[in-house]
Amino acid sequence: MKNIAKKSNTMYLLNKYKLNANKRYGQNFIVDLNTIKKIVENTSIDKDTCVIEIGPGLGALSEQLGYKAGKVICYEIDERLKPVLNESLGEFDNIEVIYQDFLKVDLKKLIDTLDYDKVCVVANLPYYITSDLLESMITSNSGLSFICAMIQKEVAEKLVHKHTPLSYMIESIGSIDIKMNISRHVFMPEPHVDSSIIEIQINQPYDDKLTKILKASFTQKRKTIYNNLKGLFNEDTKNILEKENILLTLRPEQLSIDDYMKLIKYL
Ligand code: SAM
Numbered sequence: 139m140k141n142i143a144k145k146s147n148t149m150y151l152l153n154k155y156k157l158n159a160n161k162r163y164g165q166n167f168i169v170d171l172n173t174i175k176k177i178v179e180n181t182s183i184d185k186d187t188c189v190i191e192i193g194p195g196l197g198a199l200s201e202q203l204g205y206k207a208g209k210v211i212c213y214e215i216d217e218r219l220k221p222v223l224n225e226s227l228g229e230f231d232n233i234e235v236i237y238q239d240f241l242k243v244d245l246k247k248l249i250d251t252l253d254y255d256k257v258c259v260v261a262n263l264p265y266y267i268t269s270d271l272l273e274s275m276i277t278s279n280s281g282l283s284f285i286c287a288m289i290q291k292e293v294a295e296k297l298v299h300k301h302t303p304l305s306y307m308i309e310s311i312g313s314i315d316i317k318m319n320i321s322r323h324v325f326m327p328e329p330h331v332d333s334s335i336i337e338i339q340i341n342q343p344y345d346d347k348l349t350k351i352l353k354a355s356f357t358q359k360r361k362t363i364y365n366n367l368k369g370l371f372n373e374d375t376k377n378i379l380e381k382e383n384i385l386l387t388l389r390p391e392q393l394s395i396d397d398y399m400k401l402i403k404y405l
């Protein structure tokens with residue numbers, strides 16, 4: 139089907155297959171072709187790129203990715219969408235849909251089997267598991283080159299402007315930018331919040347020890363870094379922090395990523 143993202147085409151598909159958006163799976167479909175085209179035009183994908191899409195929904199974004207990328211592999215959790223996607227994406231021989239929970243996919247294993255040098259993720263993420271999905275991809279060491287994701291605007295701003303465990307994880311492997319904001323009015327059903335497109339560039343491997351340090355450091359956000367990390371290392375925490383010039387009285391979000399990376403070697 140051409141131009142799946144048009145509202146009339148979305149309505150046609152939903153009516154024909156007697157489907158309604160399932161809130162449980164965070165289904166908010168984009169019903170604006172220009173928005174989808176703008177998202178795809180702004181990503182650096184070409185015929186040598188394999189794109190992994192999480193949650194194709196009715197196929198609106200997948201279709202436009204299919205025109206630009208060499209291959210698109212979509213993971214969809216909702217099997218009710220099988221007949222819809224068979225119809226909407228059936229004519230694309232470079233788009234494959236796998237009906238599986240993306241959180242259960244071994245991304246490294248998948249990417250190792252692909253015959254593409256450049257593999258990225260482009261997705262309009264289901265809001266209920268945005269952080270879990272981002273964390274699993276960032277920590278996967280799977281060879282992804284970038285993640286372009288639509289997420290809630292507030293969450294995007296927090297990731298870019300504030301320090302959270304996830305923002306430190308991102309900083310440790312590369313960079314994050316907000317590429318554009320997307321109004322809630324282009325979705326069906328319309329969510330209560332606006333969205334943003336973020337792009338995470340992945341330049342270096344992830345060190346799993348960072349997760350351990352961050353988990354301990356943010357156990358109690360209002361406590362000092364010293365109190366949160368006390369007892370984590372074999373060596374005395376006070377000595378370590380002093381040796382690394384990290385003030386004992388800082389809150390976990392006041393440390394830099396370099397501070398956290400320096401602490402890793404003591405684990
Ligand atoms: N890509 C479509 C679009 O932009 O219109 C739909 C996006 S909708 C926000 C999120 C999609 O992710 C839904 O199709 C939903 O069923 C799917 N989804 C939710 N949880 C998932 C999971 N764990 N694994 C794979 N897909 C999931």
